[in-house]
Amino acid sequence: xxxxxxxxxxxxxxxxxxxxxxxxxxxxxxxxxxxxxxxxxxxxxxxxxxxxxxxxxxxxxxxxxxxxxxxxxxxxxxxxxxxxxxxxxxxxxxxxxxxxxxxxxxxxxxxxxxxxxxxxxxxxxxxxxxxxxxxxxxxxxxxxxxxxxxxxxxxxxxxxxxxxxxxxxxxxxxxxxxxxxxxxxxxxxxxxxxxxxxxxxxxxxxxxxxxxxxxxxxxxxxxxxxxxxxxxxxxxxxxxxxxxxxxxxxxxxxxxxxxxxxxxxxxxxxxxxxxxxxxxxxxxxxxxxxxxxxxxxxxxxxxxxxxxxxxxxxxxxxxxxxxxxxxxxxxxxxxxxxxxxxxxxxxxxxxxxxxxxxxxxxxxxxxxxxxxxxxxxxxxxxxxxxxxxxxxxxxxxxxxxxxxxxxxxxxxxxxxxxxxxxxxxxxxxxxxxxxxxxxxxxxxxxxxxxxxxxxxxxxxxxxxxxxxxxxxxxxxxxxxxxxxxxxxxxxxxxxxxxxxxxxxxxxxxxxxxxxxxxxxxxxxxxxxxxxxxxxxxxxxxxxxxxxxxxxxxxxxxxxxxxxxxxxxxxxxxxxxxxxxxxxxxxxxxxxxxxxxxxxxxxxxxxxxxxxxxxxxxxxxxxxxxxxxxxxxxxxxxxxxxxxxxxxxxxxxxxxxxxxxxxxxxxxxxxxxxxxxxxxxxxxxxxxxxxxxxxxxxxxxxxxxxxxxxxxxxxxxxxxxxxxxxxxxxxxxxxxxxxxxxxxxxxxxxxxxxxxxxxxxxxxxxxxxxxxxxxxxxxxxxxxxxxxxxxxxxxxxxxxxxxxxxxxxxxxxxxxxxxxxxxxxxxxxxxxxxxxxxxxxxxxxxxxxxxxxxxxxxxxxxxxxxxxxxxxxxxxx
Amino acid sequence: xxxxxxxxxxxxxxxxxxxxxxxxxxxxxxxxxxxxxxxxxxxxxxxxxxxxxxxxxxxxxxxxxxxxxxxxxxxxxxxxxxxxxxxxxxxxxxxxxxxxxxxxxxxx
Numbered sequence: 001x002x003x004x005x006x007x008x009x010x011x012x013x014x015x016x017x018x019x020x021x022x023x024x025x026x027x028x029x030x031x032x033x034x035x036x037x038x039x040x041x042x043x044x045x046x047x048x049x050x051x052x053x054x055x056x057x058x059x060x061x062x063x064x065x066x067x068x069x070x071x072x073x074x075x076x077x078x079x080x081x082x083x084x085x086x087x088x089x090x091x092x093x094x095x096x097x098x099x100x101x102x103x104x105x106x107x108x109x110x111x112x113x114x115x116x117x118x119x120x121x122x123x124x125x126x127x128x129x130x131x132x133x134x135x136x137x138x139x140x141x142x143x144x145x146x147x148x149x150x151x152x153x154x155x156x157x158x159x160x161x162x163x164x165x166x167x168x169x170x171x172x173x174x175x176x177x178x179x180x181x182x183x184x185x186x187x188x189x190x191x192x193x194x195x196x197x198x199x200x201x202x203x204x205x206x207x208x209x210x211x212x213x214x215x216x217x218x219x220x221x222x223x224x225x226x227x228x229x230x231x232x233x234x235x236x237x238x239x240x241x242x243x244x245x246x247x248x249x250x251x252x253x254x255x256x257x258x259x260x261x262x263x264x265x266x267x268x269x270x271x272x273x274x275x276x277x278x279x280x281x282x283x284x285x286x287x288x289x290x291x292x293x294x295x296x297x298x299x300x301x302x303x304x305x306x307x308x309x310x311x312x313x314x315x316x317x318x319x320x321x322x323x324x325x326x327x328x329x330x331x332x333x334x335x336x337x338x339x340x341x342x343x344x345x346x347x348x349x350x351x352x353x354x355x356x357x358x359x360x361x362x363x364x365x366x367x368x369x370x371x372x373x374x375x376x377x378x379x380x381x382x383x384x385x386x387x388x389x390x391x392x393x394x395x396x397x398x399x400x401x402x403x404x405x406x407x408x409x410x411x412x413x414x415x416x417x418x419x420x421x422x423x424x425x426x427x428x429x430x431x432x433x434x435x436x437x438x439x440x441x442x443x444x445x446x447x448x449x450x451x452x453x454x455x456x457x458x459x460x461x462x463x464x465x466x467x468x469x470x471x472x473x474x475x476x477x478x479x480x481x482x483x484x485x486x487x488x489x490x491x492x493x494x495x496x497x498x499x500x501x502x503x504x505x506x507x508x509x510x511x512x513x514x515x516x517x518x519x520x521x522x523x524x525x526x527x528x529x530x531x532x533x534x535x536x537x538x539x540x541x542x543x544x545x546x547x548x549x550x551x552x553x554x555x556x557x558x559x560x561x562x563x564x565x566x567x568x569x570x571x572x573x574x575x576x577x578x579x580x581x582x583x584x585x586x587x588x589x590x591x592x593x594x595x596x597x598x599x600x601x602x603x604x605x606x607x608x609x610x611x612x613x614x615x616x617x618x619x620x621x622x623x624x625x626x627x628x629x630x631x632x633x634x635x636x637x638x639x640x641x642x643x644x645x646x647x648x649x650x651x652x653x654x655x656x657x658x659x660x661x662x663x664x665x666x667x668x669x670x671x672x673x674x675x676x677x678x679x680x681x682x683x684x685x686x687x688x689x690x691x692x693x694x695x696x697x698x699x700x701x702x703x704x705x706x707x708x709x710x711x712x713x714x715x716x717x718x719x720x721x722x723x724x725x726x727x728x729x730x731x732x733x734x735x736x737x738x739x740x741x742x743x744x745x746x747x748x749x750x751x752x753x754x755x756x757x758x759x760x761x762x763x764x765x766x767x768x769x770x771x772x773x774x775x776x777x778x779x780x781x782x783x784x785x786x787x788x789x790x791x792x793x794x795x796x797x798x799x800x801x802x803x804x805x806x807x808x809x810x811x812x813x814x815x816x817x818x819x820x821x822x823x824x825x826x827x828x829x830x831x832x833x834x835x836x837x838x839x840x841x842x843x844x845x846x847x848x849x850x851x852x853x854x855x856x857x858x859x860x861x862x863x864x865x866x867x868x869x870x871x872x873x874x875x876x
Numbered sequence: 877x878x879x880x881x882x883x884x885x886x887x888x889x890x891x892x893x894x895x896x897x898x899x900x901x902x903x904x905x906x907x908x909x910x911x912x913x914x915x916x917x918x919x920x921x922x923x924x925x926x927x928x929x930x931x932x933x934x935x936x937x938x939x940x941x942x943x944x945x946x947x948x949x950x951x952x953x954x955x956x957x958x959x960x961x962x963x964x965x966x967x968x969x970x971x972x973x974x975x976x977x978x979x980x981x982x983x984x
Contacts, residue, residue, distance in 0.1 A: 021923075021927075022949075023939065023949045023950045023952065024901075024902060024923070024949075024950070024951070024952035025902075025923060026946075026947060026949045027902075027946035027947065027949030027950060027951060027952075028901070028902035028903050028906075028919055028923070028946075029919065030946050030947040030949065031902075031903045031945070031946050032903055032906070032919055035903075051918060051919055051920060054918055054919075054920035054921075055920045055923065057920070057924070059923075059924050059927050059928075060923070
C-alpha cells in the first residue's frame with residue numbers, strides 16, 4: 001500500500017497554486033510520487049516536497065488579490081482614502097505636513113538620543129569596569145586619587161582583578177604640546193596627550209592595531225598613539241620604534257612609539273597619545289604620596305562580585321591610607337573628616353551620561369538633555385497627532401452622509417472603522433515619506449546644532465521596517481478616535497441632516513487645542529529663559545575684559561627668546577599690552593590646587609584651598625582686571641618673587657581687614673600680599689568664584705596680547721610676521737579669549753538653539769492646526785456671517801465673533817503653561833550660582849507673542865470671511 | 877508582430893506532445909522525455925513549458941474524466957495546434973537547411 005504524499009507540502013501546494021492549474025499539477029505530482037514510491041520508497045517523499053517547492057513560481061501562484069474579500073475591501077478603502085485626500089487639498093496638506101514635521105523632528109531626536117545612549121556600551125565586560133569616585137560630604141565628588149591608589153586596590157581587595165591609572169593634568173605635561181618627530185626640525189602642535197598605565201588600556205579593552213596592551217607601555221618613555229595620528233605622521237613608515245619629543249613637558253621624552261590604537265568614537269575616553277606611567281615620578285616619593293590627588297583610577301572586578309559590598313569595603317582606604325597621610329601633613333580633625341569621605345564605583349557605561357555631580361573635567365553628555373529632547377520630540381508628535389484628530393472629527397459633518405449611506409446599504413461599524421483607519425494610515429504613510437525626505441534635508445543643519453555627526457541609518461536592516469512599523473502604529477493611534485467617532489453616527493440622523501455641522505467646538509477638541517498650546521508656550525518660555533541666561537553670562541561683568549585679547553600658544557618653544565618676542569609685540573601699533581602666562585580665566589587653561597594658611601597657622605588650622613597662578617607683571621593690565629588695593633607686580637623688583645596678589649575672595653577667606661602687607665603661608669614658604677584684585681570669573685558660572693592668588697612665574701606656553709585697534713586683521717598680520725622671525729619651523733596658533741569664553745558655555749548655547757528650533761516647530765505645527773480648524777469653522781458659518789453683515793454687523797464684530805472662542809483656549813493654555821514653565825526653568829537655573837532672574841516680563845512677552853500668532857492665524861480667516869460680499873454667499 | 881519563439885526545451889516538449897497525439901499529459905510527457913533524453917527532468921519545468929506554449933497558441937488542452945487515481949485529480953491532455961505544427965516545421969526546415977550546408981568533412 002502506498003502511503004499518502006506529505007500533507008504539509010500538499011497543503012502548501014493547494015494554498016498557493018492557481019485553481020485552474022491545480023487539477024493538473026496536483027494530479028501529475030501524485031502520479032509521479034506513486035511511481036517513484038514503487039521504485040525507491042525512501043526518497044519519494046523528499047522528491048515530492050522538492051517538486052512542490054519547484055512549482056512555487058509566478059506561473060503557478062494565484063493572484064491573491066483577485067478573489068479575496070479582504071483585499072478587495074482594502075483596495076476600495078485605499079481608493080476612497082486617496083479621493084478624500086485629493087478632494088480636500090488644504091486640509092490634507094495640513095494634516096500631512098504637520099505630521100511630517102513632527103515625525104521628522106522625532107526622527108532627528110531619536111538619532112541624537114540613540115547616539116548618546118551608545119556611549120561606552122561596547123565593552124565585553126562593561127558590568128565589571130568601574131571608575132573610582134571620591135566623595136567628600138559637603139564638598140562634592142571627584143575622580144582624582146593619589147598615585148598609589150591603584151596599587152592599594154589590587155593588594156587590599158581580592159575582588160578587584162585589575163586597576164589602572166590615567167594622568168591627564170596639564171600641569172604635569174599632559175594635554176597639549178608642541179612636538180617633534182624623531183629629529184626633524186619641524187614642530188607640530190598636538191593635543192590629546194595623557195599618561196596611562198598599560199593596565200588601563202587593558203581594562204578599557206582598547207583595540208591595538210599594532211603592538212598589544214600587555215606590553216606596549218611597560219617600558220619607561222614609551223608611548224602609544226592613535227591610528228589617526230599614526231596616519232598623519234607616518235603615512236608610509238611603520239610608526240613602531242619612531243620617537244616623539246614633547247616640548248611642553250618637563251618629562252618630554254624622547255618617547256618611543258610601541259603601539260597604535262583605535263579608540264571608539266562613542267566613548268568618554270578620547271586621547272591621541274598615551275605616555276607610559278612606568279618610571280614616572282612627578283617628584284621624589286610621589287608614587288607613594290597620599291596627599292596629592294592627580295590620577296583617575298579605573299578598575300575591573302572579578303565576575304559575580306557583589307558591587308554593593310565592595311563599595312562599602314572601599315571605605316577602609318580612608319583609615320588605612322588617607323588618615324595617616326593627613327595627620328602627617330598636620331591636618332586637624334582627621335577623625336571628623338574621615339567620616340565625611342566615601343567611595344563610589346561608577347560603572348564605565350555611566351560616565352558619559354550620568355556624571356552631573358561628579359567633577360572630572362571631561363566632556364560629557366547629560367541624561368537630562370536626553371530626557372528633555374525625547375520629551376520635546378514626543379510633544380511635537382502629539383501636537384501633530386492632535387491636528388489630525390481635531391481636523392478629522394471637526395470635518396465629520398462632511399463624512400456623515402457617507403457613513404449614513406454606507407450603513408444603510410449594509411456596512412457594519414467594523415468595516416467603517418477599518419475604512420477610516422486605512423485612511424489615517426495612508427495619511428501617516430505619506431507623512432512618513434515626506435518626513436524622511438525632510439529629515440535627510442535637515443540633518444546637516446541638525447548636526448551643526450547638536451555638534452554630532454549623525455546619519456540616517458538607511459542601510460541598517462531594522463531602520464526601514466522599524467519606520468514602517470511606527471508609521472502603522474501612529475496611523476492607527478491618530479486615526480483611532482476619529483474612526484470610532486465617525487463610525488458611530490446613526491444613519492437615520494445623518495440622512496435626515498440632523499447632525500450638527502461640527503461648528504460647535506466639542507469639549508475634547510478644545511482640550512486638545514489647549515494641550516497643544518500649553519506645550520508650545522512652555523517651550524517658548526523655556527527658550528526665552530535659556531537665551532536670557534546665556535546673554536546674562538556673555539554680558540556679565542566678569543572682572544576682566546575678554547574683548548580683543550589674542551592668545552598665542554606655544555611660546556615656550558621660543559625659550560629665552562620669549563621675553564624678546566614679548567617686547568617686539570609691545571612695540572606694535574594696536575597692541576596695548578602683552579603678558580605671558582598659562583593661567584587664564586577661561587576653562588581649559590592651566591589650573592592647580594593648593595593649600596594656604598595664615599602666617600604660622602600651618603598644621604594648626606584647616607587650610608584654605610585655592611589656586612596659585614603664575615603670571616607676569618603685565619598680566620593684570622592685559623586682562624583688564626581691577627586692582628582694588630595695593631600695587632601690581634614690578635618686573636624689576638626681585639623681592640616680588642615672594643609676593644602675592646590675591647583676589648577679594650581669598651582676602652575674605654583669610655579674614656583680612658587690610659590684606660596688603662599681610663603674609664600667607666604656602667606650604668613652607670611665607671609670602672607677602674602686595675595687592676588685591678576684584679573677584680573675576682575663571683570657572684563656569686555654575687560654580688562660585690573661589691580663592692585665588694597671583695604670583696610671578698615664567699616659562700609659560702601662552703602669550704596673551706591685548707589689542708586696542710580698529711584694524712584687528714592688520715594687527716594680527718603684524719603679529720604673525722614677528723612670530724615667523726622667531727619660530728620659522730612652527731605655525732602660529734592663536735585663539736581669541738572671548739571665543740574660548742563662549743566655548744565654556746557651548747552646551748547651554750547648543751541647548752538654547754536646539755530648543756528654540758523645536759519650539760518654533762511646535763508652534764508652527766500647532767498654528768497649522770489652528771489655521772485649518774478656523775478655516776473650517778469659517779467655512780461652516782459663511783451663511784451666518786453673510787446674514788450678520790447684511791444686517792449691519794461690522795468687520796470688527798465678525799472678527800470678534802470668530803476669534804473669541806479660540807482666544808479663550810489660548811488664554812487658558814497660558815494660565816496652565818506659565819506656572820509649569822516657571823517651575824521647570826527655576827529647576828534648570830538652580831544649576832547656576834550666577835543666574836538671571838525669572839521676571840514676569842518673560843512670561844508676558846511669550847504670552848503676548850503666542851496670542852499674537854494665534855490672532856494672526858484665526859484673524860486671517862475671519863477677515864477673509866468678513867470681506868467677501870454677502871450677496872455672493874447668499875445667492876447660492 | 878514577431879512570431880512567438882520556440883525555445884529548445886519547449887520544442888522537445890512540443891515534439892513529444894505531437895508524437896503522443898491526444899494522449900499527452902504531464903506524466904506521460906515526462907516519461908517520454910526522460911526516455912528520449914536519458915536524463916532526469918523535473919515535472920515543474922514541463923508544466924511551465926506547457927503553460928507558455930498554451931499561451932503562445934502552440935498547444936491546446938482539455939481535461940480528462942475524474943478517476944480514483946491521482947488523488948481524484950483530472951488529467952489535462954494536450955494536443956498540438958496547427959500553429960504549433962507550423963512552428964515545428966519551420967524549426968525543422970531551418971535546421972535541415974543549415975545541416976545541408978555543412979561541407980563534407982571526414983573525421984578520422
